[in-house]
Amino acid sequence: MVRYISERLVYMLITLLLIATMTFFLMKLLPGTPLSAADKLSEEQQAIVLEKYGLNDPLPVQYFNYIAGLFQGDLGLSFQFDNREVTTILLERMGPSMTLGAQSLILGTIIGMLLGLIAAIYHNGVVDYGSTLIAVIGKSIPSFVFAGILQFYLGVQWGLFPVALWEGWEYTVLPTIALAIFPIAIAARYMRTEMLEVLGSDFITTARAKGVNRFGVVFKHGLRNAMIPLVTIIGPLAVSLMTGTLVIENIFSVPGIGEQFVKSINTNDYPIIMGTTLFFSFLFILIILIIDLLYGLIDPRIRLTEGD
Amino acid sequence: MENLLEVNNLHVSFDTYGGEVKAVRGVDFSVKKGETLAIVGESGSGKSVTTKALMGLIPQPPGRIKEGEILFEGKDLAKMKDKELANIRGKDIAMIFQDPMTSLNPTMKVGNQIMEGLIKHQKKSKSEAKERALELLKLVGIPNPEERIKQYPHQFSGGMRQRVVIAIALACNPKLLLADEPTTALDVTIQAQILEVMKDIQKEMDSGIVFITHDLGVVANVADRVAVMYAGKIVEIGKVDDIFYNPKHPYTWGLLGSMPSLESTEDELYAIPGSPPDLLNPPKGDAFAPRSDHAMKIDFEQEPPMFKVTEDHYAATWLLHEHAPHTEPPKSVQARMKGMASGSSEGDRK
Numbered sequence: 001m002v003r004y005i006s007e008r009l010v011y012m013l014i015t016l017l018l019i020a021t022m023t024f025f026l027m028k029l030l031p032g033t034p035l036s037a038a039d040k041l042s043e044e045q046q047a048i049v050l051e052k053y054g055l056n057d058p059l060p061v062q063y064f065n066y067i068a069g070l071f072q073g074d075l076g077l078s079f080q081f082d083n084r085e086v087t088t089i090l091l092e093r094m095g096p097s098m099t100l101g102a103q104s105l106i107l108g109t110i111i112g113m114l115l116g117l118i119a120a121i122y123h124n125g126v127v128d129y130g131s132t133l134i135a136v137i138g139k140s141i142p143s144f145v146f147a148g149i150l151q152f153y154l155g156v157q158w159g160l161f162p163v164a165l166w167e168g169w170e171y172t173v174l175p176t177i178a179l180a181i182f183p184i185a186i187a188a189r190y191m192r193t194e195m196l197e198v199l200g201s202d203f204i205t206t207a208r209a210k211g212v213n214r215f216g217v218v219f220k221h222g223l224r225n226a227m228i229p230l231v232t233i234i235g236p237l238a239v240s241l242m243t244g245t246l247v248i249e250n251i252f253s254v255p256g257i258g259e260q261f262v263k264s265i266n267t268n269d270y271p272i273i274m275g276t277t278l279f280f281s282f283l284f285i286l287i288i289l290i291i292d293l294l295y296g297l298i299d300p301r302i303r304l305t306e307g308d
Numbered sequence: 309m310e311n312l313l314e315v316n317n318l319h320v321s322f323d324t325y326g327g328e329v330k331a332v333r334g335v336d337f338s339v340k341k342g343e344t345l346a347i348v349g350e351s352g353s354g355k356s357v358t359t360k361a362l363m364g365l366i367p368q369p370p371g372r373i374k375e376g377e378i379l380f381e382g383k384d385l386a387k388m389k390d391k392e393l394a395n396i397r398g399k400d401i402a403m404i405f406q407d408p409m410t411s412l413n414p415t416m417k418v419g420n421q422i423m424e425g426l427i428k429h430q431k432k433s434k435s436e437a438k439e440r441a442l443e444l445l446k447l448v449g450i451p452n453p454e455e456r457i458k459q460y461p462h463q464f465s466g467g468m469r470q471r472v473v474i475a476i477a478l479a480c481n482p483k484l485l486l487a488d489e490p491t492t493a494l495d496v497t498i499q500a501q502i503l504e505v506m507k508d509i510q511k512e513m514d515s516g517i518v519f520i521t522h523d524l525g526v527v528a529n530v531a532d533r534v535a536v537m538y539a540g541k542i543v544e545i546g547k548v549d550d551i552f553y554n555p556k557h558p559y560t561w562g563l564l565g566s567m568p569s570l571e572s573t574e575d576e577l578y579a580i581p582g583s584p585p586d587l588l589n590p591p592k593g594d595a596f597a598p599r600s601d602h603a604m605k606i607d608f609e610q611e612p613p614m615f616k617v618t619e620d621h622y623a624a625t626w627l628l629h630e631h632a633p634h635t636e637p638p639k640s641v642q643a644r645m646k647g648m649a650s651g652s653s654e655g656d657r658k
Contacts, residue, residue, distance in 0.1 A: 202410035205365055209405075210425040210476060211398035213391070220424075224415045299415060300460040 008292075012285045019281045020070060020274070024063055027273050030265070053079070066274070075278070076271035078264075086275035090257070094279070096166055097249070097256035101242030103176040108183025109234060113227075115184065116191025120226075121218055123196060131188055138185030147178040147251045164253040175252040179245065183237055190233060194226040201225075228299050235291040239284045311338040311379075312516045313362070313484055318376035318386075320354070320361045323369060329587050331357045333540035334376070339484065339516040346519045346527045346548075348563065349537035352584050355520045356406075358537070359486045361386075362518075363401055364393040380484065399429040402482035404506075406489040408469035412461040418472050419457035425479045444475040448505050467498035474502070478509055485510070485517045491526060503530055524567050528552065533620070536560050539585050539595035546621030555637060556615075556623035558600040565641045578640055594625065602627060602635050 050056050054065060069076060075086035112135075119131040154174060155163035161173045198204065199222055207221045249256040257276065264272035296303040320332035332354040339345045347355045360366050362378055364385065378385040380401065385393065405411040413421055422444060423437040432440065438457070445453035448471040461469055470490065477485060487506065491499040507530065510517055519530055527534055527548065534551040536544040536559060544557040555561055562580035582599040585591050591598065597607035606612075606626050615628035627635050636642065 200367075202405060202407060203413040206403075206405055206411045206421075206473070206476065207413065207424075208365055208394075209363060209397055209403040210479075211394045211396070211428055212424060213394050221413050221416070225413070301414060301462045 005289075005293075008289050012282075012289065015285055016278065016281060017067075020067065020278055021063070023274055023277045024066060025059075027270055028059060030268055053077075070278075075275040078272050079267070079269045086271045089260070089272065090275055090279055093255065093257040093260050096254050097258060098242050099172060100175050100179055100248070100254065100256065101238070103172060104179035105183055105234075105238050105241050107176060108180035109187045109230075109237075111180070112184040112187025113191045113230070115188040116193075117195060117218065117223070119188065119192040120195035120199065121214070128192075131192070135185040135188040135192075138181045139189070142247075143178050143181060143245070144247045144251055146181050147175070147248060150174045150178055151251070164251070166252075166254050171252075171254075175248050175254060178252075179241060179248055183241070186233060186237060187230065190230050191226060194229050195222055198222045198226045224298055228295070231291055231294050231298065235287050238287050239280070242283060243280050310340070312341050312343075312381065313339040313518075314377070314379040315358075315362070316377040316379070318358065318361065318378065319374035320357050320366060320371060321374045322371045324588075327588050330590055331371075331540055331587055332361065333587075333590060335537075335540075335542055337535050337542060337545060339518055341483070341516055342510065342514045343532045344510065344517040344519055344530050346521060346531035346534045347537055348520075348522055348524065348527055348534060350522060350584060352587075353537040354540040354587075355537050356488055359403070359488055359518055359520055362486060363397055363403055364388070364390060365397075365403070395429075398425040398482075399480045400482055401484045401486065402477035402480070404474055404477045404485065404487040404490040407493050408466050408473050409493065411473050412469055414461055416460070417457070418459055418461060418464070422457075422472070422476050422479055425476065429480045440479070441475070444478060445472075447478070447509065448472075448475045449501065450475075467494055467502070470494055470498070470502060471505070474505065478513075481513050481515075483515055485515050487517060487519045489520055489522070492521070492523070499526070506530070524563065536563065539590060540587055541595065541624065543596065543625070544623040546617065546623075550618065550621040554617070554621070555641070556617055556621075556628055557596075557625045558602045558627070559596045560623075561637045561641045562599075565638060601638070604632065 047056075054062060057065070066076070073087075075090070077083045078086055078089055115131040115134065119128040122128050151163050151174060154160045162171050163174070165171055195218070199218070204217055204221055207217050212220065243257065246258040246262055248254070249258045260272070261276050263269075264276065315335060315337050318332055318335045319330070322329040322331055335354070335358055337345060337347075347358065349355050357366065357371075361371075361373055362380075362385065366373070373386050376386060380396070385396070388396075412418070419438065419441050422441040423432075423434070426432045426437040426440055427434070430437075441457060442453045445456060450456055450468060450471050456464075456468075461472070464472065470493070474490070485506075490506070491502050494502060503526065506517070509515075517530075519526075521527060531548045534546065534548050535542045536551065536557065538559050544551065544555065544560045546554075551560060552564070555564060559580075562578075565578040566580060568577055580599055585595050585598070591608075592611075593609050594600075594603070594607040594612050597603040600607070604626055610626075612624045612626045612629075614622045614624050616622055617628065626632055
C-alpha cells in the first residue's frame, strides 16, 4: 500500500511538471504583455519593468528559471497585486472557494444519493417521478438562477441568511445551497440508475431468499455496490466545485479564486496564471488518487493485495 | 406421510407491454419430507418461475401469482404478505441458485453472507453465527474455513462459490430446499461432488428438495420423483423409474430420445423438432401437439386432462384415453429404456 501510494506520488510529480511546461508555453502564446494596459508608463519605464521581471530573457531561460523556482517552492510574484507572492494570494483566495466547494459537494452528494435511493426503492411511483423532476431541474437550470431565487426569498424576503459577502459561516449558506443543486441532480440520477441495476442482480435475489427485508436489501447489499460508479463521477465534480465558480462567487461577492483566475488571464499576470493552473492540477491529481483509494475501500475486487 | 409442500393449480403471469405472458399455467405437485422431486423441461418451460413463485421471489410487478395455492405445512404462502414470507424464507424454505458467479454479493465477506440468515432467523450472536458458518463451510467441503470465511467471493473458484451458495441455503436447516439448476454452471467433476454434498445433507436433515434441471443424467442420480414441465404445465409426473422406463407423454419420449448415450449407433443425436410455444398466446389444445409425431386431431382442439397410469404416475396426453390408438414410444426411446434397465447408463451421466 505504502509502495503503491509513493509510486503514485512520483507519477503525480511528473504529471505536474508536464502540466507546468505546457501551461508555460501556452501562456506565452497569449497576445500582449503584462504591461499592455499600463499606457501611463514610458517606453523606458516599461523596458526597466520587463527587465526586472526577467521578461526580456530568451524563452528557454525564462522557462528554466521558472521550473527552478518551482522546485524551491517559489511560484513567483504577482504583477497586478503589488508584488505580493503568488503563494500567499492563492492561499488567501482558495479558502473561500474550497469551503464552498467542499460544503456543497458533501451536502449535494448526500441529498442526491438519498433522493436517488428513494426513487429506486419506490421505482415508478410518485416519489420516483418527483425525484426525477428535481434532478432534471437541477441539471438543466443554471446555478445563478437558483442563486437569485435563494437571495430573494431566503435573504431579502425572509431574512434568514445574509445575501452576500464573506464574514462568517452564515455567509456560506446561500452560495453552498446554490452550488449544491448540481451535485444533487447528478448524484440522484446516478444513484437511481445504479441502484435499480443492482437491485435486479442475482445476489439481491439470494439476499431476499435468505429472508433479508427490503430495507436490509437496499442498505446492506445494494448501497455499497451501487456506489462504485458514483465514486467515479464525484472526482471531477469535486474539482469543478472546489476550484471556484466565477458566477456564483460574483453573485454572492465571495472573495474566491474563480474571479481571480479570469482576471489574471485578462491582464497577462503570468505568475498567477501558472500558480493557479498548477494548484488546480495538483488538486485534480490528488482527488483522482483519493478516488482510486476509495474504490479499493468500497470494492474488495480492486483492493490491493499485500504483494502488489 | 403428510406433504411438506403442496402446490395446487398454480398460475403465474407476467404483465408485459405485449400482453400477459402466462409462464405457469396450472401446476400441481407435492413434496414429502426427505423426498427429492426433480422438475425437468427445456428453457422457458416455467420451472424456474415455479420455484421462485414458491418463495415469493418473483419480481412484482411485472410478475404475479394469478391463482392457486402453495401450501407449506398447511399454510398458504401465495396469500402471505412479503413481511411474513421474509420470516419463512431462508429459515424453513431455502433456495440454491443457478449461477455461482453472480449469486453472491461481491462486496461482502463470504462469512457475513452466511451469517446473515443465522443472525436474522435464529437470533444468534455474531460469534455463535460465525461458529455455525465455519461448520457449514466444512460441511460443504471448503478447505481452510477459518481462512476462507474472511474472504470475498472473487477469491473463490466457481465450484467453491457454489458451495458457499449451498452453505447459505443450508444455514438454518431448512425443511424445504429449492435447487434451481444448482450444478448447471459447474464442470462435471465438481457437479458430482456438489450433488453428493446435497444428498448427504438431505439424509442428515431429512429435508425435502425440489430440484430443477434440464439434465436427465442428474435427475437419474438425485430424484425420487420427476415432474416433466412443458409450456408452463406439468405434462407427466411420476416416480423416477416410471419416467425413465415407462414414459407416456410424447414430450417425455422426446426428452429421453434426445439424451446422448453410449449405445446409440446413429450418427445424429435426436432433437425435438420446432420450438416451444409463445406463452403470450398459448395454444388451444395440447401445447406440445405441433411438435409431436403422435398428435391427433383432438390434441389441437382440447387440452388433455391428467390421465392416471399408476397410483403415482400421471401424464397429460390424449394417447392415454381409452379410445386412443395404442402408440408405442419411438424405437430410439425404447432402446434407451432397455439400456437404462440394464444399468449401463451409469457411464453417460453428463
